[in-house]
Every structure is written in C-alpha cells, then in structure tokens.
Amino acid sequence: MSTPEREFDLQVNGARLRMQVLGADDAPVLLVHHGAPGLGSRSEPVRSFGPFADTYRVVTFDARGSGESEDVPPYTHAQWVADIDAIRESLGVEQVVMAGGSYGGFLAMEYTLAHPDRVSALVLRDTAANTDHxxxxxxxxxxxxxxxxxxxxxxxxxxxxxxxxxxxxxxxxxxxxxxxxxxxxxxxxxxxxxxxxxxxxxxxxFGQNMPGYDLTGRLGEIRCPTLVVVGRHDWRTPVPASQAIADGIPGAELVVFEHSGHSPQLEEPEEFQRVVRDFLRRAGVGRR
Known part of the structure; x- marks a missing residue:
C-alpha cells in the first residue's frame, strides 16, 4: 500500500512556502525543519523521516529564503518560529511532534520554548543551544x-x-x-x-542571528519528552553540544551514533529510525 504524498504551495505570513506532506491526514503530525538556511531544503527531511509516514503525517517544507520557497525577509528566528506555527495552524492540529537537525534544531527548540503547549515531543539532531563549540x-x-x-x-x-x-x-x-x-x-x-x-x-x-543565539538558560523550560541524537564524528556540532542540551532539558535522552558525521539519519538510517520510533512509542505519540 503506497503512502499518500502531496506537494503544494502555502502562503504563510506573507511568503510562499513549498510544502511536502507524506502520510494519512488523520495521523499524528511529525513536523520537520531542515537545517542550513539558504542551503537546506525539505529534501533531507523527506529522506530522513519519509519512512515514518506509515505511522505519522510527516510535514516538511522549504523555510522562507531556502529551497523553492520565496525569498521574503526577515530571516530571523522569530519569523521562522511564526512560520512554523502558521503551518501547524493550517494543518488544523493542536499539537505536533517537532523535529529539527542542525540549524533546524535551533528553530525546533525556539518553537518549543515559544509554544510549549503545541509540542507533544521533540526530536533534535546534531544541533546546539549556543555557539560555544x-x-x-x-x-x-x-x-x-x-x-x-x-x-x-x-x-x-x-x-x-x-x-x-x-x-x-x-x-x-x-x-x-x-x-x-x-x-x-x-x-x-x-x-x-x-x-x-x-x-x-x-x-x-549566521551574520545577524547567531551572534546572540543562546538557549542554555532556558533549556529547563522544555518539559515535553525530548530525544537528542548526534553523530560521533560531527565536525560542525560535536557531541559535547548535544550533551549540553540533553543535560539541560529535564528527562532528555541522548543517543550517539558511532559511525556518523553530521547526518546519522542518512548515514545510519535503519538505526536512526529504530531509535526515533522507540522514543516516540515510549513518549506515547502515535496511532493507538
């Protein structure tokens, strides 16, 4: 049985965003934010989380100023967080599983802090809470x-x-x-x-947002179940950066992928999927 999939444009806060949704409309929403603003796109989240469409409605998109979406500033964390919530609202759901890797992890944490009641679980991959590393x-x-x-x-x-x-x-x-x-x-x-x-x-x-980026003092406010994963050989956001996040979020789990760099979701996909599925099952997020 094939997984339902559709691509479409969505007007969000004055910008046209390119969306790609996989999975049944009545499934719990897994909303995934790509990394690398200006370089990244929904293609990585589709590859990484597409297999989860058997259980979840996997929602991916090109953030404003990336991929096939419009170049409409401002490119700020506040604007990108507002776009995430507008996407959630357009889906007609109260809560989502929020996932993000690298810079997308910054925004996943920012969204969870801004809208704690909207996030049932948080999945972070190869990211950081500040610029210390x-x-x-x-x-x-x-x-x-x-x-x-x-x-x-x-x-x-x-x-x-x-x-x-x-x-x-x-x-x-x-x-x-x-x-x-x-x-x-x-x-x-x-x-x-x-x-x-x-x-x-x-x-x-990186020139305007990142110099002032520091969520370390607020990590304790995140109360939803949280999984933090990282590649052992990640050159950009090393293991200590993920460890600091896991230490700061109450009850957070840290999993290190020993044979991966910055992308364990692509370098060790079967193990990544197993770890995330197990976490979401234990977090009580999924079809019942």
Whole structure:
C-alpha cells in the first residue's frame, strides 16, 4: 500500500512556502525543519523521516529564503518560529511532534520554548543551544587531512559574509567534504549540484542571528519528552553540544551514533529510525 504524498504551495505570513506532506491526514503530525538556511531544503527531511509516514503525517517544507520557497525577509528566528506555527495552524492540529537537525534544531527548540503547549515531543539532531563549540569547527577544518580546505573557505565558517550566490557556492563546495563520516567525492558533487543557493538568507542567519543565539538558560523550560541524537564524528556540532542540551532539558535522552558525521539519519538510517520510533512509542505519540 503506497503512502499518500502531496506537494503544494502555502502562503504563510506573507511568503510562499513549498510544502511536502507524506502520510494519512488523520495521523499524528511529525513536523520537520531542515537545517542550513539558504542551503537546506525539505529534501533531507523527506529522506530522513519519509519512512515514518506509515505511522505519522510527516510535514516538511522549504523555510522562507531556502529551497523553492520565496525569498521574503526577515530571516530571523522569530519569523521562522511564526512560520512554523502558521503551518501547524493550517494543518488544523493542536499539537505536533517537532523535529529539527542542525540549524533546524535551533528553530525546533525556539518553537518549543515559544509554544510549549503545541509540542507533544521533540526530536533534535546534531544541533546546539549556543555557539560555544563553533571554534572547534574552524579548528577541525584547518587540521583535517581529508581534503585541502583553503583559508578563504575556513575564514567564512559561520560568518554569513558572502557577496553573492557564486561566492556562497564556492564556500559550500569547499566545506562539504567534512560533513559525512565516510568521504565520497561523488556524493559531495551531487549535493553541491542539487543545492539551491540563497546567500542573503545564510548571511542573515549566521551574520545577524547567531551572534546572540543562546538557549542554555532556558533549556529547563522544555518539559515535553525530548530525544537528542548526534553523530560521533560531527565536525560542525560535536557531541559535547548535544550533551549540553540533553543535560539541560529535564528527562532528555541522548543517543550517539558511532559511525556518523553530521547526518546519522542518512548515514545510519535503519538505526536512526529504530531509535526515533522507540522514543516516540515510549513518549506515547502515535496511532493507538
């Protein structure tokens, strides 16, 4: 039996967002936010959480300023959180399971803090509650023996300092080899070619939003069941960043994937799905 799937445009707070929904309309909603503003899109959440459409209504979308959605500023955490809630409201549901990876994890936590009654469970992947570990990414990029990474690329990690999409693509191609545990040059090239580049979104995210980003003092306010997962070899948001989140959220669970980099949901998909399904079952979220 095939899983129902549809793609459509949704007007949200003055911007057209591209949506992709998998699963039955009467299933509990699993709302997934992609990472990498200006680089990411719904394609990763569809691959990562598509298998969950047998039990959940998996809702994915390109955030404003990313993928196929409109470039309509502001690209702020407050605006992206408001967009998440507008999507939830459009679905006609009171609560969702909120999931997010990397920068999408920042927004998943921000949404949960802003709308605690709307989140039945929280799934965070390879993310952080502040910028304390960002310097380690620069150190890893400079010391890696995987591929040569030029100083121009290293100097722009997390800065949001790109003049146009051409510069932005140059940066992305330069840093992409660090993301996966097992380096595959052909996979890197496929990812680079498939990316839609929105440099202004990325500049706002990292040049304006991130310097003041710090949720560590508020993690204790998150009371819903929370799962935190991370790849052991994540160069961008290392294990200590996830450990800090799990330590700060009461009752949160931490699972480290030993054979993954920044994307255990793609590098160890079967184990990722098993862990998340088990967590959501124990959290009481799913069909009864």
């Amino acid at each position: 960002d310097h380690l990414a620069v150190e890893r990029a400079r010391s890696t023996d995987r591929v040569p990474i030029d100083e121009w690329t290293i100097s722009r990690i997390g800065t949001g300092a790109f003049a146009d999409d051409t510069e932005f693509e140059r940066y992305w191609r330069g840093i992409l080899p660090l993301y996966d545990h097992a380096y595959d040059p052909e996979a890197v090239e496929r990812k680079a070619r498939a990316t839609r580049y929105h440099y202004a979104t990325h500049n706002a995210a």
